[in-house]
Amino acid sequence: MTRIVPSTLRRAGDRAIRARTVDAFDDALLAHDRALAAARLVIWLGAEPTFTDAASSAPGWLGAADGDGKRARGAALARALRREGQAFVRTLGRQYPGEPAPRWSFGIYALRSGVPLWDGPLDPACLDAPSGGGDPRALRDALVEALGAKALDVPGPLPHRLVLGEADAALLSRPPLEGRPIPPGGLVDPVAARGARLVALGSEDGHVALELPAFESVDLFVGFLGVVAAAARALPLDALILRGYPPPVDDRVAFTTVTPDPGVVEVNMAPCRSATELHHASRAIHAAAAAAELSPARRQYNGEVTDSGGGGHLTFGGPRPEASPFFAHPHLLPRLVAYLSRHPSLSYFFAGRAVGGSGQAVRPDEQARESFEELAVALDRLARAEAPSPERLAGALAPLLTDRFGNTHRSEVNVEKLWSPWIGERGRLGLVELRALRQAPSPAHEAARAALFRAVLARLAARPYPIGLIDHGADLHDRFALPFFLALDLDDVLDELGREGFGLGAPLVAELADDAHRVVGVAALDGGVRLEVRRAIEHWPLVGDLSREAGTSRLVDSSTTRLELRLVGPELHRVQVGVRLNGASHRLPMILHQSRRGVAAVFGVRYRSFAPSPGLHPDLAPLDPLALDLRGPEDAVHVSVHAWIPGGGVYPGLPADDAEAARRRAERFVVEPAHGALAPMVAPPRAALSRYALDTRRVV
DSSP states (O other), X not given: OOOOOOHHHHHHHHHHHHHHHHHHHHHHHHHHHHHHHHTTOXXXXXXXXXXXXXXOOSGGGTTOSSOTTHHHHHHHHHHHHOOTTOEEEEEEOOOOTTXXXXXXXXXXXXXXXXXXXXXXXXXGGGSSSOOOBOOHHHHHHHHHHHHTOEEEEOSSSSOEEEEESOOOXXXXXXXXXXXXXXXXXXXXXXXXXXXXXXXXXXXXXXXXXXXXXXXXXXXXXXHHHHHHHHHHHHTTOSOEEEEESOOOOOTTEEEEEEEXXXXXXXXXXXXXXXXXXXXXXXXXXXXHHHHTTOBSEEEOTTSOEEEOSSOOOEEEEOSSGGGOHHHHSTTHHHHHHHHHHHOTHHHHTTOOSOOSTTSSSBOGGGSOHHHHHHHHHHHHHHHHSSSOOHHHHHHHHTTTSSOTTSOGGGBSEEOTTTSOSSSGGXXXXXXXXXXXXXXXXXXXXXXXXXXXXXXXXXXXXXXXOOOOOOOOGGGGGTGGGSHHHXXXXXXXXXXXXXHTTOOOOHHHXXXXXXXXXXXXXXXXXXXXXXXXXXEOOOOOOBOOOXXXXXXXXXXXXXXXXXXXXXXXXXXXXXXXXXXXXXXEEEEXXXXXXXXXXXXXXXXXXXXXXXXXXXXXXXXXXXXXXXXXXXXXXXXXXXXXXXXXXXXXXXXXXXXXXXXXXXXXXXXXXXXXXXXXXXXXXXXXXXXXXXXXXXXXXXTO
């Protein structure tokens, strides 16, 4: 008998199930945090979530660093993050080669204790309708009286100034920071370096603006904010812009910044003391991004859903640079490099589409061969050192943790901020950044990934691990391009963490293992066998172009798609899979594999899915659709994987929602019964086969 449940009761039941799921997930994060506390390990963690305007095709949301309303969206996101008593600060963002000035940055400065530190006028970006106006000279004079400072006026922007202490007249008339390039030696306040303090005020967009000097301590900075807030309230001012040198931070401060990056707005999360705290902060950031109409994902015209495109890096360190876990446990970093070398799943399972030697998170074994060999020497020497110092760790590894062009920022393990003598205090923070991560689709996934890598660090800090590199050879970009084998490798990682006392609970494991975003489609035979088609990893090559070598971007040929074909079900040895090319069906040597996940037969297919311009192989036409044959003892089906609309045509625009995107994906995966005579099954040319994939480009 069918039982009918009233919709109100059904909705209440759904809410209860979701609540239990959330509670179980939070409990698993808490158990992870307690495991580290029990082992007396202090590993702080942070993230850099990135968000895009999923409905826009403007350059700023596809690849340009700024423009197309990014600043306004960033301000809206930062405004949604700010809480009462926290300071809204505009500081200088990053400046990359070829950029004339630093990018904008909006910051939320707060005390971890929750004690309010700002009760003055808000930044106009935090107000619905700021009236503007106000006299910057009046605020300057009020601060002069409150601080016992000297007043002066200079020509140009921010003309009203005050100085505490003695400084050269030339320094007191220096131009504002805004719009000026960062010096090669880093951002240094020359007045503060001489023991004085210069504060500059003026008007910006009709509002009073105050340029903050550099402060050497949190206490001095917070005290100064209190004086400014009181003086501004007394005038009174409707709004006040605080900008200038980045404020000081220590373990008492949570400082979150919002900045532009190619195609996205990036949030540099304040370091968190626990995975639970990171999850809470991530939920707030995702909610603030949604309020600013920004998304962690992008819907493509053909229905495919990709991440924002900006990456989702994780950063690990300690409450203070000298308390970094990489210094408290001097062999942790070498062990981490060795562990990642052994487990490609940690490099590829959570990565975006641009991976490999031309990507944004290059593994050491994707560099030049000689660099890989030198890294092996460096790790061997560090393994024999009793307790390598921060200087020795950084000196031994930083020159080798790069991409093939020597760029340290594109390394899978980025140690630019560990202990570098070249970029000032910013380079000596005891931090290690892991970059082989796409933007997480949800706060839960972000927290689960953070817990995974933190657990790996905990295991490596608490237990010995052999410090040495694994040479995977061709398997790295062949076997480990297939999600099936990446998942098995990830299982090994999770099993080891469990054996060593740092296992992750079932809710975290389920979140990590979910690969529904890779599924292209499923076809079935009558006997119960299913062919599951998944998007696999493709390592796109660099396109050499001398006209582009001086730029900050690199051109890769992304026209090759790799799919994983996975058979599951009974009697797999009686089922054949072929790729139809040149009038024949080329039989794939499906690899039968048995694991805890059951029995499956797996193989990969590579093909050109579009014609790039510019790109490689200009005479190679795209293969659209990719035509597959699935044949069992009793029946057979044809499968067509289309890159675009079957039969031709143009999509009217980007998908309006996830349901429309899913419909477009579904219509591109066509399954039809095989009627009439079947094309003969033939063996593919040996030159077109690797151990784990057929490259159709070498057949057509």
